[in-house]
Amino acid sequence: xxxxxxxxxxxxxxxxxxxxxxxxxxxxxGAGLAGVTALGSAxxxxxxxxxxxxxxxxxxxxxxxxAPGELDDYYGFWSGGHQGxxxxxxxxxxxxxxxxxxxxxxxxxxxxxxNESRHILGDSAKYLxxxxxxxxxxxxxxxxxxKYLFINDKxxxxxxxxxxxxxxxxxxxxxxxxxxxxxxxxxKVPYTKYVFGNGEFFIPHPNDGTSFDMQAENCYTMYNAxxxxxxxxxxxxxxxxxxxNTDMDYTGRFAASTCYNSEKATDLGGAxxxxxxxxxxxxxPAIEAEIKAGRFITLGDSKxxxxxxxxxxxxxxxxxxxxxxxxxxxxxxxxxxxxxxxANGKLSPTCSVIAIDxxxxxxxxxxxDPRECxxxxxxLGLGPLHTTYDGRGNAxxxxxxxxxxxxxxxxxxxxxxxxxxxNYIKQKLDVHFQPGHNHASLxxxxxADGQWLMVLSKFSKDRYLPCGxxxxxNDQLIxxxxxxxxxxxxxxxxxxxxxxxxxxxxQIKPKKxxxxxxxxxxxxxxxxxxxxxxxxxxxxxxxxxxxxxxxMTSSAPTYGITEFTVKQGDEVTVTITNIDQIEDxxxxxxxxxxxxCMEISPQQTSSVTxxxxxxxxWWYYCSWFCHALHMEMMxxxxxxxx
Numbered sequence: 001x002x003x004x005x006x007x008x009x010x011x012x013x014x015x016x017x018x019x020x021x022x023x024x025x026x027x028x029x030g031a032g033l034a035g036v037t038a039l040g041s042a043x044x045x046x047x048x049x050x051x052x053x054x055x056x057x058x059x060x061x062x063x064x065x066x067a068p069g070e071l072d073d074y075y076g077f078w079s080g081g082h083q084g085x086x087x088x089x090x091x092x093x094x095x096x097x098x099x100x101x102x103x104x105x106x107x108x109x110x111x112x113x114x115n116e117s118r119h120i121l122g123d124s125a126k127y128l129x130x131x132x133x134x135x136x137x138x139x140x141x142x143x144x145x146x147k148y149l150f151i152n153d154k155x156x157x158x159x160x161x162x163x164x165x166x167x168x169x170x171x172x173x174x175x176x177x178x179x180x181x182x183x184x185x186x187x188k189v190p191y192t193k194y195v196f197g198n199g200e201f202f203i204p205h206p207n208d209g210t211s212f213d214m215q216a217e218n219c220y221t222m223y224n225a226x227x228x229x230x231x232x233x234x235x236x237x238x239x240x241x242x243x244x245n246t247d248m249d250y251t252g253r254f255a256a257s258t259c260y261n262s263e264k265a266t267d268l269g270g271a272x273x274x275x276x277x278x279x280x281x282x283x284x285p286a287i288e289a290e291i292k293a294g295r296f297i298t299l300g301d302s303k304x305x306x307x308x309x310x311x312x313x314x315x316x317x318x319x320x321x322x323x324x325x326x327x328x329x330x331x332x333x334x335x336x337x338x339x340x341x342x343a344n345g346k347l348s349p350t351c352s353v354i355a356i357d358x359x360x361x362x363x364x365x366x367x368x369d370p371r372e373c374x375x376x377x378x379x380l381g382l383g384p385l386h387t388t389y390d391g392r393g394n395a396x397x398x399x400x401x402x403x404x405x406x407x408x409x410x411x412x413x414x415x416x417x418x419x420x421x422x423n424y425i426k427q428k429l430d431v432h433f434q435p436g437h438n439h440a441s442l443x444x445x446x447x448a449d450g451q452w453l454m455v456l457s458k459f460s461k462d463r464y465l466p467c468g469x470x471x472x473x474n475d476q477l478i479x480x481x482x483x484x485x486x487x488x489x490x491x492x493x494x495x496x497x498x499x500x501x502x503x504x505x506x507q508i509k510p511k512k513x514x515x516x517x518x519x520x521x522x523x524x525x526x527x528x529x530x531x532x533x534x535x536x537x538x539x540x541x542x543x544x545x546x547x548x549x550x551x552m553t554s555s556a557p558t559y560g561i562t563e564f565t566v567k568q569g570d571e572v573t574v575t576i577t578n579i580d581q582i583e584d585x586x587x588x589x590x591x592x593x594x595x596x597c598m599e600i601s602p603q604q605t606s607s608v609t610x611x612x613x614x615x616x617x618w619w620y621y622c623s624w625f626c627h628a629l630h631m632e633m634m635x636x637x638x639x640x641x642x
Contacts, residue, residue, distance in 0.1 A: 103130020
């Protein structure tokens with residue numbers, strides 16, 4: 001069987017094993033391992049470990065073990081929180097494999113330093129921080145297609161796109177007219193045409209200091225749609241209140257967002273005044289029709305069409321409906337069968353289950369009360385924040401105050417709402433501590449497989465070695481493949497990762513080396529052509545007044561140029577092309593005492609620009625270990641006094 005064939009069924013029962021820690025600590029295994037005493041230092045596969053286990057907990061622990069040489073079944077993509085990056089983990093091992101810089105400066109790869117990355121960052125390169133919240137994978141027909149991952153920056157109102165074939169960010173857009181993109185979701189069918197983002201905070205329009213009246217009619221926020229391919233903002237919709245989290249259905253018609261501040265309050269007490277806030281439902285084709293008919297405005301210097309989705313004098317907008325739900329709702333999650341939006345109450349012990357098939361009647365005016373769309377409001381516990389699904393009819397909701405995850409059955413909750421006596425709560429599991437987001441494997445797609453549940457807990461307290469007042473957070477992996485949830489792994493994590501998403505490993509197909517025609521470094525290639533340079537072979541220095549462009553190749557263990565001369569005050573651009581064709585043979589370039597560092601992976605071209613402001617001899621060297629003579633891979637920049 002090929003690797004790709006085996007990848008198509010990563011959840012098979014025999015793909016299990018036992019972690020060494022779990023194995024050594026499981027007293028029940030003593031007698032059962034009598035026939036395995038010849039282990040010695042040999043590595044057991046997951047199959048062998050599983051054969052030595054008996055009860056459900058031991059088998060769940062066994063599934064976490066990924067032996068040396070084996071691959072994880074899933075890619076996990078974690079938001080990097082205040083680091084402004086995306087982290088790639090293997091599931092179920094929880095091994096961190098890679099970090100993808102996005103909104104941050106990363107000295108290892110040179111992100112934020114190289115010309116290529118600064119071209120992508122654009123004007124927002126001036127920001128040295130980011131606050132990533134919600135990573136989401138592009139889809140075709142409700143399934144992950146492995147093309148893109150999108151991530152928001154709440155801190156600086158940006159949305160970024162990562163190409164999954166190279167695991168690099170290739171587009172960043174600053175969204176106009178709003179502040180703080182928080183909730184982020186994608187169109188699921190027929191493909192990811194739109195990326196939807198919530199503007200969380202309402203602001204005056206124009207926001208030029210002429211008005212600070214936060215209750216004025218011209219003070220509002222908006223729902224935002226970006227074109228997934230061009231990454232341009234396609235349209236915006238003005239809403240009442242504010243916006244928090246969002247999701248979309250499986251028909252391509254409806255998206256929904258929670259609002260926790262229907263009061264438009266500017267203080268904590270005010271934002272908790274109303275017993276009910278709402279879920280805003282957006283009719284996407286209706287929005288497109290408004291724009292086509294010219295019923296939109298533009299704001300300030302932006303050309304983005306803006307449609308008004310507010311209620312006016314009790315009249316509904318053509319493009320929105322407001323469904324009252326209790327109280328300060330937070331998460332908004334679509335069930336994988338496409339039947340329901342579930343809004344999580346936060347300050348209510350309930351979730352609100354909204355039947356998506358009732359929404360056409362709501363927009364057609366056939367329902368007297370928007371709450372007729374709600375088919376259940378189960379009481380789950382204190383502080384429900386987010387809900388995820390196993391594809392078997394069960395929902396899993398985090399309870400922030402109770403420090404629990406509750407498993408409950410959606411259809412049974414609907415029956416209970418109608419008055420039938422049925423226990424829809426199946427299990428409550430303690431998690432450690434104060435969980436926020438949770439995410440089950442493939443839960444945002446029609447293929448939700450009910451294998452793993454990630455719980456991202458905000459507090460870790462005493463679960464790890466103490467490292468001072470700042471504590472790590474705690475990610476916990478839970479096996480949900482059986483009737484009961486079983487906690488199998490703790491993992492410390494830094495700087496508020498917030499959310500994650502999982503895809504089967506066969507759905508993600510990264511390249512092993514760069515394509516020389518890749519558009520990622522196309523601007524640098526075009527510059528070289530203007531200079532008459534063949535990047536794969538030429539090693540030349542071009543002087544253009546006070547600007548010096550140095551072109552060189554790299555091939556382990558040497559640079560194509562080991563010495564070049566400039567004058568003090570020259571602007572120097574060093575462009576390096578890695579002509580090695582073997583995966584793993586990444587080179588680096590560091591110019592000592594100049595704040596310059598960049599990565600050049602096999603067949604990649606990278607460039608960096610700096611000022612040679614100090615006369616003398618300045619060494620440069622390879623920063624990625626590439627060869628037995630890696631230390632000898634070096635050169636010198638000679639800077640003549642001005």
